[in-house]
């Protein structure tokens with residue numbers, strides 16, 4: 001009888017422990033699956049009427065995002081390639097920025113355009129499908145009468161679909177940057193006669209090749225950087241020839257670099273190092 005009571009007591013304890021641990025695990029799983037960032041949306045929109053009257057710096061604001069260009073490689077290539085040097089000398093260069101973590105393309109774009117980290121804007125992976133949790137430069141430009149345009153960047157299109165007038169889709173593959181830059185130029189030509197323009201151009205070639213061949217130190221990766229820089233310089237020359245450059249504030253930037261072996265997403269300094277060049281012709 002004593003042994004029987006003991007066995008029942010052990011079974012009851014085992015059953016209780018199984019139940020409570022199962023319950024806790026299930027709750028933990030549910031909270032993870034249904035997680036939503038409690039801080040997203042915490043920042044208030046800026047009300048520009050309260051700040052004063054602004055004179056826009058330029059009629060057009062053009063961003064060219066060179067996805068996955070490693071800054072250390074760029075500065076190294078500058079020594080041997082005159083096109084890279086020309087681009088980096090074109091405007092104010094800031095080469096010691098630090099990307100957010102995770103150092104992925106889509107969270108980085110969201111941070112560039114909101115000024116907020118992923119904890120605030122809510123975009124913590126490339127798979128994120130929602131809208132942004134906070135205000136952005138795009139909405140502000142739209143409110144100030146800028147026509148919002150984009151080419152070659154599906155995430156920009158997704159985030160700002162409520163504000164975009166026209167966006168040219170370019171599938172990632174050979175020639176992505178060339179097509180995207182040409183489409184961006186076409187958009188700027190068509191819209192800038194009648195409106196101020198904010199144009200976002202995505203150039204994905206270095207990122208695509210970086211993932212394929214293994215990033216820095218691989219000849220194809222470095223050559224791809226040189227090629228997209230030549231294409232970018234050609235666009236700048238065309239803008240100059242057509243009288244558009246002196247009406248445009250041009251920002252050329254990256255979102256993250258690569259480490260050797262072809263990965264990014266982590267904390268490595270060469271992955272997180274970011275740059276931008278700001279070019280503005282004085283009137």
Ligand SMILES: [Zn+2]
Pocket residue numbers: 067068104105106207255256
């Ligand atoms: Zn990227």
